[in-house]
Amino acid sequence: MSFAKISQVAHYAPDHIVSNDDLSRSLDTSDEWISSRTGIKSRHISQTQDTSDLATEVAKSLLKKSQLSADELDFIIVSTITPDANMPSVAAKVQGNLGASNAFAFDMAAACSGFVFALAMAEKLIASGQYQKGLVIGAEVMSKILDWTDRSTAVLFGDGAGGVLLETSEDKHFLAESLNTKGDQWSCLQSGSKGLNSPYSQTKARESSYLTMDGRAVFDFTIKTVSKDISQMLDDHKDMAIDFFLLHQANVRILDKMAKKIVVDREKFLANMQDYGNTSAASVPILLSESVDKGLIALDGSQTIFLSAFGGGLTWGNLIVKI
Numbered sequence: 001m002s003f004a005k006i007s008q009v010a011h012y013a014p015d016h017i018v019s020n021d022d023l024s025r026s027l028d029t030s031d032e033w034i035s036s037r038t039g040i041k042s043r044h045i046s047q048t049q050d051t052s053d054l055a056t057e058v059a060k061s062l063l064k065k066s067q068l069s070a071d072e073l074d075f076i077i078v079s080t081i082t083p084d085a086n087m088p089s090v091a092a093k094v095q096g097n098l099g100a101s102n103a104f105a106f107d108m109a110a111a112c113s114g115f116v117f118a119l120a121m122a123e124k125l126i127a128s129g130q131y132q133k134g135l136v137i138g139a140e141v142m143s144k145i146l147d148w149t150d151r152s153t154a155v156l157f158g159d160g161a162g163g164v165l166l167e168t169s170e171d172k173h174f175l176a177e178s179l180n181t182k183g184d185q186w187s188c189l190q191s192g193s194k195g196l197n198s199p200y201s202q203t204k205a206r207e208s209s210y211l212t213m214d215g216r217a218v219f220d221f222t223i224k225t226v227s228k229d230i231s232q233m234l235d236d237h238k239d240m241a242i243d244f245f246l247l248h249q250a251n252v253r254i255l256d257k258m259a260k261k262i263v264v265d266r267e268k269f270l271a272n273m274q275d276y277g278n279t280s281a282a283s284v285p286i287l288l289s290e291s292v293d294k295g296l297i298a299l300d301g302s303q304t305i306f307l308s309a310f311g312g313g314l315t316w317g318n319l320i321v322k323i
């Protein structure tokens with residue numbers, strides 16, 4: 001039986017930073033409203049780079065930190081809802097940019113849950129015994145799918161990428177998993193769904209392909225449904241002491257309420273949405289990589305972390321990982 005472990009982490013964000021005050025010059029909003037409702041203070045915005053550029057930076061950094069050559073990789077999975085194009089995949093471009101000639105590469109989309117879903121799938125690839133090393137990356141340029149005249153969504157998101165190197169291990173590191181979808185609530189969060197037209201098409205296209213969101217419904221879903229699932233997992237695995245909870249960085253109020261609901265010390269919930277906003281599939285791996293850089297997480301097998309992501313689909317996924 002093979003096991004998988006996260007052996008390296010990395011993140012990257014575009015240089016250009018947009019503060020809440022910057023946004024309030026073009027939108028009817030304020031730093032006070034955005035900070036108090038979301039916890040977000042600023043976000044990185046790509047001016048020249050696509051998702052594949054961000055993901056390639058992360059991939060190069062992962063190889064450099066782990067002193068691996070690109071041809072040692074067996075697979076590259078990128079999770080994104082903002083691919084450069086429908087075809088080719090972002091992962092294929094990353095593979096080409098790296099020259100990772102032995103790796104197969106593909107994208108996986110599960111919105112904000114994408115990285116957690118992709119990590120769970122990648123762990124199975126390694127556990128199968130057929131593959132030894134792979135990259136799992138979450139990368140987004142959310143700024144390119146936002147309606148920048150809509151204050152209710154434009155202030156929430158940011159661009160960035162994060163990822164991990166997954167390798168074989170003799171010990172079990174992926175301790176528990178719960179992946180879920182509630183497809184009957186897909187309309188709460190959508191983007192890019194303007195529809196494709198053909199001369200034969202008789203369906204009416206949506207007016208806009210920008211991201212739209214029923215913020216209240218999403219908030220309620222996270223507090224009721226996702227918290228319940230986290231509590232259940234913690235109950236089922238009482239023997240596992242969790243050092244840190246790394247939840248999708250959508251909104252600080254979600255973290256506050258969740259910590260209360262599942263009765264966990266709020267200090268154990270790491271946060272960086274103040275500097276990044278919501279980076280969708282990139283949010284959990286950016287937070288993980290930053291936490292390693294800050295020395296909170298050591299990558300030496302001594303800690304247990306709880307990864308949780310939730311968003312469009314609706315989807316949500318939880319993993320307990322020894323790291």
Ligand code: ACO
Binds near residue numbers: 029156213
């Ligand atoms: N600046 C100033 N006022 C604003 C802004 C803004 N940027 N955006 C909305 N408002 C106004 C609204 O127009 C409304 O005004 P009105 O009362 O005069 O009509 C008022 O603020 C309240 O609007 P609500 O939408 O009810 O605000 P709410 O308190 O629900 O907060 C928020 C909105 C922050 C989006 C909240 O619903 C939320 O946290 N939802 C969670 C979903 C989330 O974070 N989604 C991100 C993507 S999904 C994901 O990643 C899981």
